[in-house]
Amino acid sequence: MLGPTVIKNLTALNPLYSSSPTFVIAIYNLGTMFAEADSFPRSKFGNIMHSDPNMSIPGSGSEDDLYVRYSRASTSGPAYEAHRTSLEGSPITMSPWNQTTSFMKPSTAISDNDVPANSLIGSLTREEGHIYSLAATKDLLYTGSDSKNIRVWKNLKEFTGFKSNSGLVKAIVISGEKIFTGHQDGKIRVWKISPKDPSIYKRAGTLPTLKDVLKSSIKPSNYVEVKHKRALWIKHADAVTCLSLNVEQGLLYSASWDRTFKVWRISDSKCLESIRAHDDAVNSVVSIMSGMVFTGSADGTVKVWKREQQRKGAKHVLSQTLLQQDSAVTALAINTQGSVLYCGSSDGLVNLWEVEKQLSHGGVLKGHKQAVLCLEATENLMFSGSADKNICVWRKDGNIHTCLSVLTGHMGPVKCLAVEKNQESRSEQRWIVYSGSLDNSVKVWSVAEFAQIGATNKNQQHACFEFDSVSAPFASDETACSTSSSSQSRWH
DSSP, rough: OOOOOHHHHHHHHOOOHHHHTOOOOOOOOOOOOOOOEEEOOSSOOOEOOOOTTTOOOOOOOHHHHHTTOOTOOOSSSSOOOOOSSSSTTTTTTSSSSOOOOSSSSOOSSTTTTTSSEEEEEEEEESSSSSSSEEEEETEEEEEEEESSSSEEEEEEEEEEEOOOOSEEEEEEEEEEEEEEEETTTEEEEEEEEEOOTTTTTEEEEEOOOOOHHHHHOOOGGGGEEEETEEEEETSSSSSSSEEEEETTTTTEEEEETTSSEEEEEEETTEEEEEEEOSSSSSEEEEOOOOOOEEEEEETTTTEEEEEETTTTTEEEEEEEEEESSSSOEEEEEOOOOOOOOEEEESSEOOOOOOOOGEEEEEEEEEOOOSSSSEEEEEESEEEETTSSSSSEEEETTTTTTEEEEEEOOOOOOOEEEEEETTTTSSSOOOEEEEEEESSEEEEEEEEEEEEEEEEEOTTOOEEEEOTTTTSSOOOOOGGGGGEEETBBBBOO
């Protein structure tokens, strides 16, 4: 950490250090965080730094650390060994990185005039564990880790935080003034921002509520068998892996390793339904306005559920199975229009379906060497994060998807993504992309929607070929998006 004397000397040697908006010299003595029952004291800010290819971070990339359940039948899972760290033998660590920006920009606005297309803005780092979940809204970024802390960042600086009693934070979603967090201990916690002080977050409850648990526990019929033990149907019996909001219907969906997904009414925190959806862990759930819900599982399937009105209220019924394969389904995402569903798998592939075309299969995207761990989508862009430490940026043009660039820089698997529109960009459509990794860092990227292909890595060439699922073999290698560069061999 640079002290104020060193900073003063540096600025005296070169006034650009103090005047240029693109440089961050140091952040010194941020003070202490608020003291609250569910809060924790703030220590000195860990690190805000540029991506340095010479930095040394302990690698982490074992299957246990990834916290994604893979199918028992999968023989084409992630191409890494459980005993090997993520740095050993990685082509990324043995080749130069291709980032064009060096320091994080400290100002509140990220102007498209200051940052090249598809480039790294900076990194947010605290030495307190792997990053498993992200959520972004307006000018706030929420990060969840295995330290049980939820950090809140504002304008790329740490703003505040709050802490759960137990269970690493695997999912975060935001609904108005409420923040929902899903945890390894199977609980969903609800948080509210203090109306008097926006830096104070208080726990507003837990799903299911204690009242509902006590009420349900009286009746033996409310118990079901989960993993060879009896449990209340309104409670998750294993880790909560994913949360999805349907704001229009006032519903929250939660997926779990206990093979179920549950439906919660946001207004009163009541569990409306519990559906035994798969034969293995449910790794992802997404919902759309029409009432359709999609679930992806370690059993290798993607299922479609429809919410239908029945005599005793609305129920979710199985509509169809979109995919059935040996490789585990690890992530699902749907674009903001609700027209395309994306599915990432442990074999490194991304399948897609056209929702408006009766869920016809739209093709397979190949951009990763190892398991796809997370997906995020805007109207025309899709981002895929992988155990290979890279993020692929895809652009949708009609029914064709093109890989614009590969964002490199993480030292561990990319576990989660969040995307926000850059409101300060005037000349072109830009997005701020946040990526959380098992290297304990969150990286912040600026991505231009209409950037030239390979804007980030000019020595890489990307090409993607789509096919009609009716007229071509399913998951044909000829349809894959392939990448070649000076440091990576062509994929087969």
